[in-house]
Amino acid sequence: MSHFRRKNATAAAESPVAWTFFRQWLKNPLSMAAFSxxxxxxxxxxxxxxxxxxxxxxxxGGGTGVFTRALLDHGIxxxxxxxxxxxxPLHRLLQHRFPGVHVVRGDARRLTELAAGEHFLEEGPADAVVSGLGLLSMSRGMQRDILNAAFSVLAPHGRFIQFTYGPVSPVSRELLGELGLHARRGTMAWINVPPATVYTYTRSRSTAIPAQAAAPR
Known part of the structure; x- marks a missing residue:
């Protein structure tokens, strides 16, 4: 085993949560944004x-719940x-770690359906979608479907928040124009492994991707 693999396997083994994530990455590295x-x-x-x-x-893309924990600590x-x-396995881990949170297993492209199944939209649309998905490795069509789904549950001034390991926005200028979205570069997390940059996406015109109306009560 190479020094790189030994080092990361050892680090992962030190934490059951990290080890669960690392094992899932080993099984299908293309479906996950990073190995840790x-x-x-x-x-x-x-x-x-x-x-x-x-x-x-x-x-x-809740993963092991790093963003979930940060959102709860923020006061959500x-x-x-x-x-x-x-x-x-990660879905089961999230359910175990955060029993009071709506944790669902499913494809992000089916977000509207998943949210309705949890009655999540009955209290109104979401203020933000926080994404841990690896958009950079996805096809343009898949990106389009995920963004459409995300903005269907967002309030008119809601934000889609995404990180990337690449040097530019993971969503191309062409797709942003097609969907009527505006991208803004935010903070860079230098000590993350690997370093990552945060982008926020918002509607740039009133006719873009209508928000999902709250279900009647």
């Missing part, structure tokens, strides 16, 4: 981009947080 969970600095950078007074949040109530995770 995001760090606390990146989590703080993501949370810092929430809109002022944000109350209801959706998280995509468990009942106002919906976490979507496709990977079954």
């Amino acid at each position: 969970p995001s760090g606390k600095q990146l989590a703080r950078a993501m949370v810092s981009q929430l809109p002022p007074g944000a109350r209801r949040i959706v998280e995509l 109530r468990a009942s106002d947080l919906l976490v979507v995770e496709l990977n079954e």
Whole structure:
């Protein structure tokens, strides 16, 4: 085993949570954004981009719950947080770690359906979608579907918050124009492994991607 693999296997084994994440990465590295969970600095950078007074949040790709924990510590109530995770072992881990949070297993492209199944939209649309998905490695079509789904549950001035390991926005200028979205570069988490940059995406015109109306009560 190479020094790189020995070092990361040892680090992962020191924490059951990190080890769960690392094992899932080994099984399917292309489906996960990194070989280790995001760090606390990146989590703080993501949370810092929430809109002022944000109350209801959706998280995509919950992983081991690094962002989930940061959102709860920020003051988001468990009942106002919906976490979507496709990977079954990670989904079970999130359910165990955060019993009061709406944790659902499913594809982010089906977010509207998943949110409705949890009755999450009955209290109104989300203020922000915090994404731990690896958008950079996805096709343009998949990115389009995820962004459409995300903005369908967002309030008109809601934000889609995404991190990337690349040097520029993981969503191309062409796709942003097609969807009527505006990208803004935020904080860079230098000590994250690997270093990551946070971007926020908002609607740039009133006709872009209509928000999901709250279900009648």
